[in-house]
Amino acid sequence: MDDIKKKLQDEIAALEYELRNQLPKEILKARAHGDLRENAEFHAAKERQRLVDARLAQLRKRLADFSMTDLSRIPRDRVGLGSTVVVFDLDRNEELKFKLVVSEEADAAKGLISTTSPIGRGLVGKQVGDEVAIPSPGGTRRLEILQLTTIHDEAG
DSSP: OHHHHHHHHHHHHHHHHIIIIIHHHHHHHHHTTSOGGGOHHHHHHHHHHHHHHHHHHHHHHHHHHHHTOOGGGSOSSSOOTTOEEEEEETTTTEEEEEEEEOGGGOBGGGTEEETTSHHHHHHTTOOTTOEEEEOOTTSOEEEEEEEEEOHHHHHO
């Protein structure tokens, strides 16, 4: 999680620099070109300023959410954030392994799935032996949980 916090902090720092230093210069330069009603550079810089400001608010909230993550609230015997889960896909007759991560770390090709993805939401709170139905565009997938390693098991 420290990697994610650093990544968020780096993006915040870069956007703050752009908002405070680069964009004001671009706006001043565009203003010097005259009539603001038909000044594409001015309108583009102002639009970028709004987008950067909105993204900064989003990143700051996400960083605050991470700072408040209480690992003691993650269950020790059920699937939760940081859990590695081995499931059996009953429809495809295959075994799959997933690690539940925050959305910033998600990479389905590497088996890293977000707790907010359909599979992640379906698995959270379940135990070994539970069968879950996951809605998907191709129909419902049925998964049975075979093995569970929680974030607490990995830390210990």
